[in-house]
Amino acid sequence: MAPHDSKRYNPKESEPKWRKAWTDADSFRAVADPNRPKYYVLEMFPYPSGRLHMGHVRNYALGDVIARFKRARGFSVLHPMGWDAFGLPAENAAMERGVDPKAWTYDNIARMRDELKQLGLSIDWSREFATCDVEYYGKQQAWFLDLFAKGLVYRKEGVVNWDPVDQTVLANEQVVDGRGWRSGAVVEKRKLSQWFMRITDYADQLTDDLAALDRWPDKVRVMQENWIGRSKGLKFRFHMAGEAPVSEIEVYTTRPDTLYGASFVGIAPDHPLAAEVAARDPKAAAFVEECRRGAATEAEIETAEKKGYDTGLRVKHPFDPSWELPVWIANFILMDYGTGAIFACPAHDQRDLDFCRKYGLSVRPVILPDGEDPRTFAIGEEAYTGPGILYNSNGLDGLNIESAKRQVIQWMETERRGEGSTVFRLRDWGVSRQRAWGCPIPVVHCEKDGVVAVPKDALPVAHPADIDFSKSGNALDRHPTWKHTTCPKCGGPATRETDTLDTFVDSSWYFARFANPHADEPIDQAAADYWMPVDQYIGGIEHAVLHLLYARFVTKALADDGQLSVREPFAGLFTQGMVTHETYRRQNGEWLEPREVEITVEGNLRRAVLGGTGEPVVIGDSEKMSKSKRNTVAPEEIFDVYGVDAARLFVLSDSPPDRDVQWTSGGVQGAWRFVNRVWDEFDSQPQGETATAEPDAELRRATHKLVKQVTEAIDTFRFNSGIARLYEFLNLLKANPAKGGSPAVLAARREALSAFARLIAPFTPHLAEECWVRIGGQGMVVEAPWPTFDPALTEDAVKILPVQVNGKRRGEISAPAGAEPAEVEKIVLADPDITQRLEGLTVRKIIVVKDRIVNIVAA
RNA sequence: GCCGCCGUAGCUCAGUGGUAGAGCGCAUCCUUGGUAAGGCUGAGGUCGGCAGUUCAAUCCUGCCCGGCGGCACCA
Numbered sequence: 056m057a058p059h060d061s062k063r064y065n066p067k068e069s070e071p072k073w074r075k076a077w078t079d080a081d082s083f084r085a086v087a088d089p090n091r092p093k094y095y096v097l098e099m100f101p102y103p104s105g106r107l108h109m110g111h112v113r114n115y116a117l118g119d120v121i122a123r124f125k126r127a128r129g130f131s132v133l134h135p136m137g138w139d140a141f142g143l144p145a146e147n148a149a150m151e152r153g154v155d156p157k158a159w160t161y162d163n164i165a166r167m168r169d170e171l172k173q174l175g176l177s178i179d180w181s182r183e184f185a186t187c188d189v190e191y192y193g194k195q196q197a198w199f200l201d202l203f204a205k206g207l208v209y210r211k212e213g214v215v216n217w218d219p220v221d222q223t224v225l226a227n228e229q230v231v232d233g234r235g236w237r238s239g240a241v242v243e244k245r246k247l248s249q250w251f252m253r254i255t256d257y258a259d260q261l262t263d264d265l266a267a268l269d270r271w272p273d274k275v276r277v278m279q280e281n282w283i284g285r286s287k288g289l290k291f292r293f294h295m296a297g298e299a300p301v302s303e304i305e306v307y308t309t310r311p312d313t314l315y316g317a318s319f320v321g322i323a324p325d326h327p328l329a330a331e332v333a334a335r336d337p338k339a340a341a342f343v344e345e346c347r348r349g350a351a352t353e354a355e356i357e358t359a360e361k362k363g364y365d366t367g368l369r370v371k372h373p374f375d376p377s378w379e380l381p382v383w384i385a386n387f388i389l390m391d392y393g394t395g396a397i398f399a400c401p402a403h404d405q406r407d408l409d410f411c412r413k414y415g416l417s418v419r420p421v422i423l424p425d426g427e428d429p430r431t432f433a434i435g436e437e438a439y440t441g442p443g444i445l446y447n448s449n450g451l452d453g454l455n456i457e458s459a460k461r462q463v464i465q466w467m468e469t470e471r472r473g474e475g476s477t478v479f480r481l482r483d484w485g486v487s488r489q490r491a492w493g494c495p496i497p498v499v500h501c502e503k504d505g506v507v508a509v510p511k512d513a514l515p516v517a518h519p520a521d522i523d524f525s526k527s528g529n530a531l532d533r534h535p536t537w538k539h540t541t542c543p544k545c546g547g548p549a550t551r552e553t554d555t556l557d558t559f560v561d562s563s564w565y566f567a568r569f570a571n572p573h574a575d576e577p578i579d580q581a582a583a584d585y586w587m588p589v590d591q592y593i594g595g596i597e598h599a600v601l602h603l604l605y606a607r608f609v610t611k612a613l614a615d616d617g618q619l620s621v622r623e624p625f626a627g628l629f630t631q632g633m634v635t636h637e638t639y640r641r642q643n644g645e646w647l648e649p650r651e652v653e654i655t656v657e658g659n660l661r662r663a664v665l666g667g668t669g670e671p672v673v674i675g676d677s678e679k680m681s682k683s684k685r686n687t688v689a690p691e692e693i694f695d696v697y698g699v700d701a702a703r704l705f706v707l708s709d710s711p712p713d714r715d716v717q718w719t720s721g722g723v724q725g726a727w728r729f730v731n732r733v734w735d736e737f738d739s740q741p742q743g744e745t746a747t748a749e750p751d752a753e754l755r756r757a758t759h760k761l762v763k764q765v766t767e768a769i770d771t772f773r774f775n776s777g778i779a780r781l782y783e784f785l786n787l788l789k790a791n792p793a794k795g796g797s798p799a800v801l802a803a804r805r806e807a808l809s810a811f812a813r814l815i816a817p818f819t820p821h822l823a824e825e826c827w828v829r830i831g832g833q834g835m836v837v838e839a840p841w842p843t844f845d846p847a848l849t850e851d852a853v854k855i856l857p858v859q860v861n862g863k864r865r866g867e868i869s870a871p872a873g874a875e876p877a878e879v880e881k882i883v884l885a886d887p888d889i890t891q892r893l894e895g896l897t898v899r900k901i902i903v904v905k906d907r908i909v910n911i912v913a914a
Numbered sequence: 915g916c917c918g919c920c921g922u923a924g925c926u927c928a929g930u931g932g933u934a935g936a937g938c939g940c941a942u943c944c945u946u947g948g949u950a951a952g953g954c955u956g957a958g959g960u961c962g963g964c965a966g967u968u969c970a971a972u973c974c975u976g977c978c979c980g981g982c983g984g985c986a987c988c989a
Binding site: 273284306308309361388397404599729731732789855856899900909 | 915917918919920924925926927928929932933935936937938939948951952953969970983984985986987988989
C-alpha cells in the first residue's frame with residue numbers, strides 16, 4: 056500500500072522540465088511525410104504588443120488541443136507561429152518615446168515569444184517569422200508586383216476614408232459605424248491618389264465559393280455574403296424628353312417588374328448630370344453643395360433626412376414615350392453603387408415612398424397582394440414589398456414578380472435599351488497607408504515614365520535605418536534621401552512610392568509562407584501543395600469581413616497566377632469567444648482591478664468592498680477584459696500561482712469554445728484542484744506490479760466509454776464537454792481507490808490511468824507527462840498514440856430501464872442489454888412495484904424502446 | 915426594419931424524443947502530520963411563456979417574451 060509520503064504536484068518544477076524535454080526531443084517539428092495524412096492547425100497570429108493576455112491563452116490553447124490530438128492520432132501536423140508585426144503601435148511608441156519602431160517591435164516579439172513558450176504549446180518554432188522581417192515583406196513585394204503586372208493592382212484618385220487620428224486612409228471594411236476600426240475616430244472623406252487591389256474581380260467567386268466552406272460558421276459566411284452584397288437586376292437607359300445636356304440616363308434596378316409604377320428618376324448629387332445641371336442652375340448648385348457638406352462622414356449619411364431637388368429635366372417612360380417622368384437629384388442615392396441613378400417606384404419601396412410623400416409625387420401600385428381587391432388596394436405610409444401579381448401594368452398584368460422581371464429584362468435586351476446585370480456592394484480594396492512602419496510599395500514615380508515597378512532583382516525595397524518619427528504624418532515621405540532614386544526604365548531621376556501596404560496585406564498570405572518560410576519564391580509550391588489548405592483556422596469573429604475576406608481573395612489571385620494550388624486558404628474555421636471578467640466600480644465611478652476588491656458571500660448574495668477601506672464596490676456585468684475597465688487578469692500571475700496547465704484547463708473547461716468564457720478566481724481554483732486530484736489518483740496507484748486479475752468489468756466499461764466520449768468531444772470542438780466527462784471519471788476513480796482496492800479494481804485502474812493520462816494530454820500536457828511517468832508509460836505522452844476503445848465495451852451489459860405509466864415515471868427495472876420487447880414486458884409485469892401501480896387499471900398497450908424505456912398505457 | 919444565435923440549479927454552462935447533469939458557490943459533518951489544504955453527505959430545477967404533433971416534449975413545429983451579435987437609404 057502506497058503511503059501518502061509524496062509531495063503535492065508541483066507545476067513550477069514539472070512544467071519547465073517537460074517543455075525542455077519536448078524541445079530537446081524536437082517533438083513538434085512539422086515533417087511533410089507523404090505517407091501520413093497531414094493536418095495544418097493555425098491560430099490567427101498575434102500582434103506583438105509585448106504582453107500576453109487571457110484572450111491569447113484561450114486562442115492558442117484551443118489550437119493546441121487540436122494539434123496535440125491530431126498528432127496523437129497519427130497525423131503529420133503543422134502548427135506554426137509568427138508575428139503580425141507591422142502597424143501603428145510601433146510608430147506611436149516611436150513618436151511618444153523616441154524609440155526605434157524596429158527595435159521596439161523585436162523587443163516585444165522576444166518578450167511575447169517567451170510568454171507563449173511558457174504556455175507549453177506544441178508549436179514548430181523553427182518556422183517562426185515576423186511580417187516586418189525584410190525576408191518576408193520582400194517576398195510580399197515580389198507577388199505584389201506579379202499582381203500589378205496582371206492588372207489586379209492599380210492606382211486611382213478617388214474619395215477615400217481618412218482617419219484623422221491615425222493619419223491614414225482606411226479600406227471600407229475598416230470603417231465601422233463611421234469610425235476607424237482601430238482608432239475609433241470619426242472617419243472623413245478625402246480625395247486622394249491611392250493604390251487598390253481589384254478584389255471586385257473576384258466578387259462572384261468569393262460569394263459562390265462560400266457554399267463549399269462547410270466547416271465555417273454559418274454566421275461568418277452570411278456576414279461575408281452580406282458584405283459582398285451581390286444583387287441581380289437590370290441596367291437600362293431612359294431617353295430624355297426635350298432639351299437636356301445628355302441624351303439618356305442609365306439606371307440600375309432590382310425591380311424591373313415595377314417599371315409601370317415609376318414616379319421619377321433620381322440621380323446622386325455627385326452624378327455627372329447633376330454637375331451639368333448645377334453649372335446652369337444656381338439653386339441646383341446650392342443643393343448639390345449642401346449634400347456634399349452634409350455628408351462629410353459615413354455616420355451622417357446614414358441618419359440624414361431624405362431631400363431632393365427637381366432639375367426640371369424630363370425622361371420618357373420606356374414603355375410609353377408620351378409618359379414623362381421628372382428627374383430629381385436626391386441625397387439618398389449613392390454614386391458608387393450601381394449607376395448612381397435609379398427610377399423610383401414608391402408603392403413598392405419604402406425610401407421612394409418617403410420621398411414621394413414629402414414632395415407630393417404620384418404613387419401608383421403595380422403589385423397586388425394575394426386576396427386584395429384591385430379596386431380598393433391602396434398604399435398608405437408603408438410600401439408593399441411582398442409577393443403578388445402584376446396589375447396596372449398593361450402587358451405585364453397577371454404575371455408573378457419573377458416572370459415580370461424576366462420579361463422586362465428580355466424586352467430591354469431585345470430593344471438594346473439595357474441588359475441584365477449583377478451589381479456588388481463590395482468595393483476594391485484600398486491598400487495604401489500613409490505610414491512608414493509597413494511594407495513599402497515597390498514602385499517608383501518617374502517624370503517621364505510615370506509609375507514604374509521596381510525590378511524583381513532590386514527587391515526588397517527596405518526601410519531606411521534612420522527614420523525620424525518626431526513629427527506626425529508619413530515619416531517615410533519626410534526622410535531626406537530614401538525616396539530619391541533613379542527610374543529603372545530610363546535611368547532618370549525618380550522618387551519612390553512612400554505609401555506602405557495595409558497590414559491586412561501582410562496577413563493575407565502568411566499561412567502559405569509557413570509551408571516553407573525560407574523559400575526563395577514567396578510560396579514554395581511543393582511544400583504548399585502538401586500543407587495547404589489550413590485544415591483548422593482559429594481566431595476571433597471580428598475578422599469575419601476583414602482578414603478572412605482579404606485572405607480568400609489573395610489566395611485566389613495567387614492561385615490564378617500559378618503560385619498556389621488551392622483556391623481557399625482555410626478549409627475549417629473556428630471563431631472562439633472572448634475571455635470576460637466581472638467589472639468593479641467605486642461609488643465615484645472609478646474602475647477597480649479585481650485584485651483591489653474583496654468579495655464576500657452570504658447565501659446567494661455577493662457583496663464587494665474595496666480592500667483595506669471597506670468602501671462598498673458596485674459589481675458590474677462580466678465584460679471583455681480590457682485595460683480601460685481594469686478587469687484584466689495577468690496570465691503570468693496565474694501561471695505563477697496555479698501553473699500553466701490549470702490556466703489552460705480553466706479557459707477550456709468553463710464554456711463551449713465558441714462562447715465567451717467568464718474568468719473567475721473560483722474557476723481557476725477548481726481547475727487547480729482537479730490537477731491535484733488527478734495527480735493523487737496516479738500517485739496512489741502501486742508501481743511496478745503486473746496485473747494478476749481480470750479487470751473489474753464496470754470500471755473497464757466506464758474507461759472505454761470515457762475514451763469514446765472525449766474523442767468525440769474533441770473532434771466536434773466541444774472541449775468543455777470532454778473535460779466535464781474527465782471530471783466525472785475522476786470521481787469514479789475516487790470511488791474505486793487503489794488503497795485497499797481488489798486486484799480486479801487495481802487491474803482496471805491500470806488501464807483507466809493509461810487512457811486518462813493520454814486523454815488529458817491535449818488540455819494539460821505537462822501534467823499528462825508527469826502522470827505517464829508515474830505509471831511507467833513508454834517514452835513521453837507526446838509520442839504515445841491516442842487511446843482506442845472497444846465499442847462493445849462502451850455499452851452496459853445490464854440496462855436500467857425506467858418504467859412509465861401513462862407517460863409518468865413510476866419505477867425502474869433491470870434487463871439484459873438488447874432484451875426483446877416481449878422479454879422486457881415479462882419483467883415489467885412481474886415487478887411488484889409496477890403491478891401495484893396498475894391495480895384497478897386495464898393495460899391498453901406496452902411500449903418498449905429497446906435498452907431505453909418502457910411506457911405502459913393504461914386506463 | 916431584415917438575418918442569425920441564445921434562454922436548463924444561485925453563477926458559468928453540458929445534455930437528450932424516453933431516469934435532468936458538471937464545475938463553482940451554498941449548507942451539514944469529518945479531518946487538523948497533505949493544512950493559505952483534504953474529504954463525506956446534502957439542499958437547490960413548472961429545462962423563458964403559450965399552443966400543437968406524440969404513448970411520451972426540456973428536445974420536434976408554430977406563435978410570443980427576453981438577451982446578444984451582424985447588416986441596414988445598396989435601388
